[in-house]
Amino acid sequence: MSGTRDHTWAILRRLVEASTTEVVRHLWPDGDATAPAEVDRLVERMRSGDDTLPTGLLRAASARSAGVAEQAAVDLQWAADNGWRLLTPDSPEWPGPRWDDAFAPVGDLDPDAGGAAVPGSVRGAAARPFALWARGSVELAATVERSVALVGTRTSSAYGNRTTHRIAGDLAAAGYTVISGGAVGIDTAAHRGALDASGPTVAVAASGPGEIYPRTNAALFRRIAETGLVISEYPPLTSPARYRFLTRNRLVAALGRGTVLLAAGYRSGAVNTTNWADAMLRPVMVLPGPVDSAVYVGCHQKIRDGAGTLITSAAEIRELLEPVGAVDPEGQLGLDFAPSPVQQLSRDQLTVFDACGIGSDGTGHLDQIAVDTTLPMAAVVRIVSELEVAGMVRRAGDRWIKNDR
Amino acid sequence: MSGTRDHTWAILRRLVEASTTEVVRHLWPDGDATAPAEVDRLVERMRSGDDTLPTGLLRAASARSAGVAEQAAVDLQWAADNGWRLLTPDSPEWPGPRWDDAFAPVGDLDPDAGGAAVPGSVRGAAARPFALWARGSVELAATVERSVALVGTRTSSAYGNRTTHRIAGDLAAAGYTVISGGAVGIDTAAHRGALDASGPTVAVAASGPGEIYPRTNAALFRRIAETGLVISEYPPLTSPARYRFLTRNRLVAALGRGTVLLAAGYRSGAVNTTNWADAMLRPVMVLPGPVDSAVYVGCHQKIRDGAGTLITSAAEIRELLEPVGAVDPEGQLGLDFAPSPVQQLSRDQLTVFDACGIGSDGTGHLDQIAVDTTLPMAAVVRIVSELEVAGMVRRAGDRWIKNDR
Structure with a gap:
């Protein structure tokens, strides 16, 4: 039956x-x-x-x-x-x-x-x-339950490849299945990034089963099938053709909760996938890159057109795909780029700090600080004390001296 | 008097x-x-x-x-x-x-x-x-009539410097005066880009006349004053201080029709200048860059916050500062990134083109093209003729073969 x-x-x-x-x-x-x-x-x-x-x-x-x-x-x-x-x-x-x-x-x-x-x-x-032909050790519905499509040009740059690999790995580590098209360039970096982070990944081929395209990715397709899936809408041994890529792209977009464009030239097939995602009312996200790289012209145009949200990390992607509050990119940024003590000062504190002396140059008298800052003396005295507590200045007689950082 | x-x-x-x-x-x-x-x-x-x-x-x-x-x-x-x-x-x-x-x-x-x-x-x-102290050979009002502020971090990257230099030069060539702060990094690249394109440029110093800051830019300030202006809101020999940079920034923003942020870390003083421009209801523009460069974190955040328009070229900057239609960036893009003949094909033409044969492999029979594409034979015959006229395929007996590109 x-x-x-x-x-x-x-x-x-x-x-x-x-x-x-x-x-x-x-x-x-x-x-x-x-x-x-x-x-x-x-x-x-x-x-x-x-x-x-x-x-x-x-x-x-x-x-x-x-x-x-x-x-x-x-x-x-x-x-x-x-x-x-x-x-x-x-x-x-x-x-x-x-x-x-x-x-x-x-x-x-x-x-x-x-x-x-x-x-x-x-x-x-x-x-x-x-109907889809599929090869792999996992079930499709469960595998794509929490997923994101990563797409981009085949003629990618070193920057695009390493960034895609990192983002795919971070997404995989966060429990996302990475969907892509199995092509060279960005697709390959996306699949590899997921695999290297021990995450499942799904390749949607534009040729039929048994007709590996590109042939140089034969080993990659085998590796994908070990923990993830290779799927195709075409009968076995169907050869790849340009219009099949375009049709295939709708499946890539449909399998992801959202689609991320990681590199695209002036006219790139990868932009087509984001158009599908947009038509499906799913988030379109775009990685920016150097403006003097031809393979980011399409990305930047997409952002300029308001047709995609600029993202720079897996955390920012998840922020768009998950309920508000589930991801805290600010916290992550904070770890990497903590403000310096000087950056945390109020305007008045900064004014006084800058008026304090340096080493033995004779500057930094309280009177002079008051003149330089035009702050009342009481305020100057209060603020130098705050700066002293913060370890940023020290007293030397009637002078206040900045500490070395 | x-x-x-x-x-x-x-x-x-x-x-x-x-x-x-x-x-x-x-x-x-x-x-x-x-x-x-x-x-x-x-x-x-x-x-x-x-x-x-x-x-x-x-x-x-x-x-x-x-x-x-x-x-x-x-x-x-x-x-x-x-x-x-x-x-x-x-x-x-x-x-x-x-x-x-x-x-x-x-x-x-x-x-x-x-x-x-x-x-x-x-x-x-x-x-x-x-009141402003000024040094230079041109008049301030006339010099800033057609102008744009270029700002960014002092700890810029090679990418930021070369892109800023190019954009400043392109703006100068289009008759714009480049306004910046004379600091190292992006400011220096902006001034130099304008000067190298023989355009006037204005440096707004955060120290008083005679107090060159940074001292390494003494030659640059001299060069700026030869064809443009160095101005300062502070009395002669006033030393630079952090809060003076922040106050100075409002003049940079006020002297430009719009402000472009060309590189900025997580917390950069240059972002402050764009905030002034925003408060002045003038366009804020932002250059994107590599997401793994710390000095573009501030730029990307600005775009993500919707607080600045992503730009990639002087043409895109001018587009935002000039009346609609005065600039044609599409035309410029077209010159650099003309679509290939294949990219100009309709969907049906592409389908037929892909079904045509390659060299002597025996494929590309009209009947087979009709089967592969499921197009009516009349349509297939019409389309292969169109492709032949376009120089993309040639006839070989009853086969149609793609021409080498």
């Missing part, structure tokens, strides 16, 4: 590239995203060329129906042989409810427009996925 | 450290900031200890009256001997009207509160200056 359903899903996975709002509309006609009962009927109608289906579905069916049942069986066997499994809305680990605020509610899709998004519904364009 | 008035101003300059709202109230009792007629009377009342004066003025007079007339004469002679001049509201080059939107309108000061700022008037705290 499960095998039959999986076969049906695998067929649909072959018939429909990624997901579309038309598929979503037919899988969940009642608007209840948690119980897709219509997959058998949809696949049957597509394979028989039912011309009451929307054009997009008919076109896909017409182009891909030939031999699709056999191919789906091959896919399932290939997956079983190679450590992959098919995740569908039938699976206990399917993060269906988790995705309800990311993807277009079924009700937002207009049946009279062939299942297209209702105009004005920005989220209509992010079609709910219906 | 002019000598007499200058002597009176020089006396007041000795009696009152920097400026205060109490002085402003008594100099301009009618609220007309352009015609201070009351300086003689104010100085006379202070020197005679008129106890109807506000406490602050009485205190200053009491502490500093002894020998003040003689000292003021010495100051004027010292200035004449050393190339300095006294600028007052009597001077044609006094930027009085230019400062009307920077400093508290006299009407905002409350006479019943001894000339203190009316509560709620944020600008009340920035007391209008009444």
Whole structure:
């Protein structure tokens, strides 16, 4: 029974590239995203060329129906042989409810427009996925429960890579799963940062299982699957293609509570992922960098456009994703950058402190301090005493001398 | 006559450290900031200890009256001997009207509160200056007509220095006068950037004429005075002190149409200058930098607080200071970062382009492109033709092949 359903899903996975709002509309006609009962009927109608289906579905069916049942069986066997499994809305680990605020509610899709998004519904364009191939030792829904997407350019800088690695590690240490795309550059630094901090990480591939892209990351994908997950919306051995990257990006955004852009040039695919997050009403965060680095032009523009919040640390990311008060970045800053004693002085204290003498130069007489500061003598006497208690000045006869720091 | 008035101003300059709202109230009792007629009377009342004066003025007079007339004469002679001049509201080059939107309108000061700022008037705290010592070959009012303040930490990084130098040079080339404080670090980079682009620059010193601070910048101050100005609110040979830096900062902010923060640690005096600019309702702009550099912590916090606009170039600064449309940063960006032909493709064009073949690998048949893309054959044929016209693909028999880029 499960095998039959999986076969049906695998067929649909072959018939429909990624997901579309038309598929979503037919899988969940009642608007209840948690119980897709219509997959058998949809696949049957597509394979028989039912011309009451929307054009997009008919076109896909017409182009891909030939031999699709056999191919789906091959896919399932290939997956079983190679450590992959098919995740569908039938699976206990399917993060269906988790995705309800990311993807277009079924009700937002207009049946009279062939299942297209209702105009004005920005989220209509992010079609709910219906099946994913997955490899790894953890369950998807639990793994992405507390998660953040880290994305950025493939042509990253040393600064971008080390900062991403550090932030990913800090997030992992705080119990976050790092989601990224498995590409070179920022994606790799993000996955590695999480792994090096012994945290789970999820790579959403833009190619099918077995088609490692980029090939140089084969070892990284293996390492990810050991403690986390590699997932793909495409059938086994599907080659990567540019438009698949763009479609894949919506899954990266949907799997994170928010998306962080860690490096992006003037036009970067990573910006696309943040646009998805924005459309899903999830926080978009942006790391700044050197303004004379081309790979931060996109980041700075995003901040200037008010389309993302500048962040500099994992703590600032968590601050945006967690309830108010759960994170205390001020406290953390305080540890690193405690104000000096001088910085803690009041304006009058500072004025008096500066008027105090230095060593044996003869300055710092009380009278002179009063003239220099125009403060009443009583105030000067009070304040030099405060400074003495604070260990900042000492008395030498009728002079007050700054202590060495 | 002019000598007499200058002597009176020089006396007041000795009696009152920097400026205060109490002085402003008594100099301009009618609220007309352009015609201070009351300086003689104010100085006379202070020197005679008129106890109807506000406490602050009485205190200053009491502490500093002894020998003040003689000292003021010495100051004027010292200035004449050393190339300095006294600028007052009597001077044609006094930027009085230019400062009307920077400093508290006299009407905002409350006479019943001894000339203190009316509560709620944020600008009340920035007391209008009444006299400045100046050295240089240009006139102050004309020099600061088109100007911007560049400020930042003294402990700057190589990145901060080179970026500041470049931005200052670009602003100077666009006809802007760069205002800064003559300190080491960012201030020095700003002045030098302007000078190296043959632009005028103004250094507002926190010490008096003849008391060069920092001494390592003596040559820089000389160079600034050759084509620009060095100015100070303090009498000749006044030593620098921390509270004088804070007071000086309001002049830096007031002399610029806006203030740019180019580097600042967790607690930096330069942030104080941007606070003045903000209180003066002038644009505050902030350069971002590496998040793992301590001297950008203050910059990033400023942006995160929404207290400053992120800028990355002189063009973006000018955009905020000039009428809409006067600057075209997009055009400039376009020159540096033109999108590649692939980035200009529509989604369908991109889909087809990616499905086209590579070299002699046998892929790229029209039929296969239609299957891969699920586009109607007519659309595929139209789009490959568009791509051929764009020089991105070529025909090889019944295959379409991507051209080398």
